[in-house]
Amino acid sequence: MATVHKINEDLVKERQKCTFNVQELTYLLDGGEEVTKERREFENILRNVKELQDEVPEVYLSHKERYENAVRKTCILQNVRNDFEKKREVLSPRNIFRAGYAVIKDVSPFFLHNGMFVPTIIGQGTPEQQAEWLPKAKAMAIIGTYAQTELGHGTFIRGLETTATYDAKTEEFILNSPKVTSYKWWPGGLGTTVNHCITVAQLYINGKKYGIHPFIVQIRDLETHKPLPGIKVGEIGPKMGFATANNGFLGFQNFRIPRKNMLMKNAQVLKDGTFVKGMNEKLTYGTMVMVRVNIVSDSAFHTAMAATIAVRYAAVRHQSQLKAKEPEVQIIDYLTQQHKLFIAIATSHAFSNTYTWLYQAYLKVVEDLGKQKQDHLPELHALSCCLKATSSRDAGVIVEQCRLACGGHGYMASSNLPIIYGYTTAAITYEGEHTVLLLQTARYLMKAWMSALEGKVLAPSVAYLVDWLKSDKQRWQNTPEVIVKGFQHVAAGKIKDAFDAIQKHVKAGKDYEDAWNLASVQLIKASEAHSRAILCDGYLRETVRTSSSVSPSLAKVLNHLVQLYIVYWTLETAGDLLVYSNIGKDDIAVLKEKYEELLALIRPNAVGLVDAFDISDEILQSTLGSYDGRVYERLMEEAMKSPLNKEPVNQSFHKYLKPFIKKAKL
Numbered sequence: 299m300a301t302v303h304k305i306n307e308d309l310v311k312e313r314q315k316c317t318f319n320v321q322e323l324t325y326l327l328d329g330g331e332e333v334t335k336e337r338r339e340f341e342n343i344l345r346n347v348k349e350l351q352d353e354v355p356e357v358y359l360s361h362k363e364r365y366e367n368a369v370r371k372t373c374i375l376q377n378v379r380n381d382f383e384k385k386r387e388v389l390s391p392r393n394i395f396r397a398g399y400a401v402i403k404d405v406s407p408f409f410l411h412n413g414m415f416v417p418t419i420i421g422q423g424t425p426e427q428q429a430e431w432l433p434k435a436k437a438m439a440i441i442g443t444y445a446q447t448e449l450g451h452g453t454f455i456r457g458l459e460t461t462a463t464y465d466a467k468t469e470e471f472i473l474n475s476p477k478v479t480s481y482k483w484w485p486g487g488l489g490t491t492v493n494h495c496i497t498v499a500q501l502y503i504n505g506k507k508y509g510i511h512p513f514i515v516q517i518r519d520l521e522t523h524k525p526l527p528g529i530k531v532g533e534i535g536p537k538m539g540f541a542t543a544n545n546g547f548l549g550f551q552n553f554r555i556p557r558k559n560m561l562m563k564n565a566q567v568l569k570d571g572t573f574v575k576g577m578n579e580k581l582t583y584g585t586m587v588m589v590r591v592n593i594v595s596d597s598a599f600h601t602a603m604a605a606t607i608a609v610r611y612a613a614v615r616h617q618s619q620l621k622a623k624e625p626e627v628q629i630i631d632y633l634t635q636q637h638k639l640f641i642a643i644a645t646s647h648a649f650s651n652t653y654t655w656l657y658q659a660y661l662k663v664v665e666d667l668g669k670q671k672q673d674h675l676p677e678l679h680a681l682s683c684c685l686k687a688t689s690s691r692d693a694g695v696i697v698e699q700c701r702l703a704c705g706g707h708g709y710m711a712s713s714n715l716p717i718i719y720g721y722t723t724a725a726i727t728y729e730g731e732h733t734v735l736l737l738q739t740a741r742y743l744m745k746a747w748m749s750a751l752e753g754k755v756l757a758p759s760v761a762y763l764v765d766w767l768k769s770d771k772q773r774w775q776n777t778p779e780v781i782v783k784g785f786q787h788v789a790a791g792k793i794k795d796a797f798d799a800i801q802k803h804v805k806a807g808k809d810y811e812d813a814w815n816l817a818s819v820q821l822i823k824a825s826e827a828h829s830r831a832i833l834c835d836g837y838l839r840e841t842v843r844t845s846s847s848v849s850p851s852l853a854k855v856l857n858h859l860v861q862l863y864i865v866y867w868t869l870e871t872a873g874d875l876l877v878y879s880n881i882g883k884d885d886i887a888v889l890k891e892k893y894e895e896l897l898a899l900i901r902p903n904a905v906g907l908v909d910a911f912d913i914s915d916e917i918l919q920s921t922l923g924s925y926d927g928r929v930y931e932r933l934m935e936e937a938m939k940s941p942l943n944k945e946p947v948n949q950s951f952h953k954y955l956k957p958f959i960k961k962a963k964l
């Protein structure tokens with residue numbers, strides 16, 4: 299039977315101070331009591347699967363052992379999930395995603411199967427293709443990944459070099475990787491796990507190029523798992539993080555696949571080689587849009603994990619004295635510590651709220667596309683690009699800030715902060731590199747600005763440009779609503795500046811493309827400002843909306859958090875607000891005080907707020923962040939698991955140190 303330990307006294311006191319019902323907030327964050335119950339039930343089942351407990355912590359395993367262990371546990375997880383879903387509803391993707399952390403600790407080698415392979419079959423396959431592959435993929439009779447990026451190209455996907463040449467005689471495509479730069483590079487699970495993949499390749503028919511399209515390709519024998527003839531596949535080696543994601547490379551040599559393996563929901567190739575264009579060639583990029591939306595949710599979760607670890611640790615840790623002769627204080631009582639940590643809690647809420655409406659917008663576009671309507675696609679693309687870029691970047695900064703807030707112990711692998719950082723920082727690059735996505739949104743913003751100048755009606759997310767053109771002289775007030783308008787003014791001002799900069803370069807004789815490049819620092823700043831305005835506006839609206847349906851005590855805390863978020867970003871971007879809005883120096887001084895007041899208001903609820911994320915110890919995997927606060931005991935227990943502590947004298951002493959010391963001359 300597991301030993302039950304006493305909860306750290308500081309944490310007990312912190313929990314007594316909490317002014318709201320933690321459970322109520324958990325239900326709200328999960329999206330309802332039923333979702334929480336389902337999640338806890340599944341997590342409880344996993345907790346009791348003995349084979350999922352590691353005897354040796356993963357960090358001490360070799361690269362190979364770590365991968366093999368991850369595959370072993372992923373298979374168990376999948377079986378437990380299948381059994382669970384036989385009896386009940388299908389688990390929500392968010393609940394699966396969270397539970398995965400309790401099992402794999404790093405990134406699952408099946409991550410891309412569920413995250414992109416299955417969604418691409420759904421999003422890009424015809425009903426017949428779905429009928430053929432979906433049941434097998436969902437049951438994991440076939441395991442796949444999404445192979446798009448190549449050694450030579452990740453961002454500029456129109457430049458991909460893998461070719462799929464149609465042979466009308468045999469009704470097949472012939473896949474080839476003509477150069478080393480055309481090898482697929484990065485896909486998760488590709489290394490040694492999957493037997494299928496979606497390959498994105500340049501389509502050629504009768505010598506003519508028709509752009510990139512997705513193909514479903516079997517790459518390994520289903521029985522022996524050996525690469526099929528014409529396939530060269532392997533793992534790319536260790537990375538900064540993603541240790542068990544099993545990222546791989548893949549090359550083709552005259553590898554033939556049947557015509558039906560081109561996913562043809564959009565464009566099609568008929569038997570005789572006739573190419574039929576789709577409604578919009580960018581629909582081929584659909585899976586990426588979906589994942590970018592999901593990354594906003596991932597960012598919320600990673601921020602919540604880091605906040606939970608760092609806030610609990612800050613409540614348990616005592617260091618230095620505020621006043622001489624008084625006991626050392628909990629480090630959470632230093633205002634600078636609160637400044638580092640409470641924004642982490644608020645940021646997670648901001649991203650969760652944003653994800654809620656962004657996901658709805660995504661579903662609406664998918665529904666519209668089913669009816670051949672694509673009016674809202676450009677707006678969704680622009681929103682998903684800048685919100686993915688900003689949320690992943692902010693999450694990376696916040697996780698690192700939480701690590702630093704834990705002092706030396708934050709640097710321990712057993713704090714789990716390094717692994718969480720490895721994950722969040724990767725998301726800044728994958729699924730569309732940060733700058734590149736901001737520039738995609740900037741394209742949309744430049745067009746929106748033109749339309750605003752022409753007096754056209756704009757999409758809701760950029761409608762503030764019209765308001766700004768009509769009257770930008772709103773009297774400043776230090777209320778969240780007016781501050782959000784201020785962020786919109788900053789965005790509008792930066793959009794105008796970037797637009798004018800392009801025009802200036804064009805008037806001076808530059809090509810539009812060169813002018814764009816010359817203005818691109820301003821363009822990304824405009825995109826960032828737009829993103830911040832969207833985040834603050836959406837977070838505020840959602841909080842106002844939910845506040846009416848929760849208890850007054852919870853509504854009050856939610857209101858403190860959203861205000862903190864908005865005031866924090868006002869102070870961070872005060873220079874921009876001074877340039878582009880009517881805020882004055884005196885308003886900033888008032889807001890500094892307001893910020894300090896908000897830190898004080900949140901202080902008694904800090905532990906309650908992270909408890910409400912309801913991230914179990916098995917998922918957190920942190921010596922510093924566990925629910926019971928046994929920080930020092932856990933640090934010592936984990937240290938004792940080091941293989942170097944298993945023997946009193948390590949053999950290297952006899953082999954090297956002893957002769958070395960003996961030789962040393964005094």
Ligand SMILES: CC/C=C\C/C=C\C/C=C\C/C=C\C/C=C\C/C=C\CC/C=C/C(=O)SCCNC(=O)CCNC(=O)[C@H](O)C(C)(C)COP(=O)(O)OP(=O)(O)OC[C@H]1O[C@@H](n2cnc3c(N)ncnc32)[C@H](O)[C@@H]1OP(=O)(O)O
Nearest residue numbers: 392395413453454455580583595596598599679728729730
């Ligand atoms: C509290 C929270 C709790 C829990 C959290 C939990 C849960 C979440 C739940 C589930 C999560 C589960 C899983 C996560 C998901 C999966 C795993 C994630 C990651 C895995 C690892 C990573 C995988 C990858 O990286 S895959 C590869 C990704 N690659 C890229 O992203 C490439 C980036 N490049 C591009 O996209 C394009 O090249 C481009 C930069 C967009 C440029 O394309 P192109 O040259 O063709 O286009 P132009 O720039 O010329 O623009 C022309 C025109 O097209 C418009 N356009 C472009 N793209 C799109 C689009 N996608 N849709 C619509 N329109 C588009 C563009 O705007 C231009 O329009 P205009 O001409 O009008 O201006």
Ligand SMILES: Cc1cc2nc3c(=O)[nH]c(=O)nc-3n(C[C@H](O)[C@H](O)[C@H](O)COP(=O)(O)OP(=O)(O)OC[C@H]3O[C@@H](n4cnc5c(N)ncnc54)[C@H](O)[C@@H]3O)c2cc1C
Nearest residue numbers: 444445446447451452453484485486724728729730731733
């Ligand atoms: C952990 C991880 C997992 C991944 N998993 C997968 C996967 O499963 N499947 C898959 O297909 N891919 C995957 N990728 C690849 C990933 O999608 C790409 O690395 C990413 O899209 C960035 O492309 P790149 O590497 O070509 O960067 P590059 O485009 O070469 O970027 C290098 C620099 O050039 C700049 N740059 C490039 N183009 C422009 C431009 N037009 N304007 C201004 N600046 C520019 C960038 O801002 C950046 O600073 C993964 C990557 C990582 C790190």
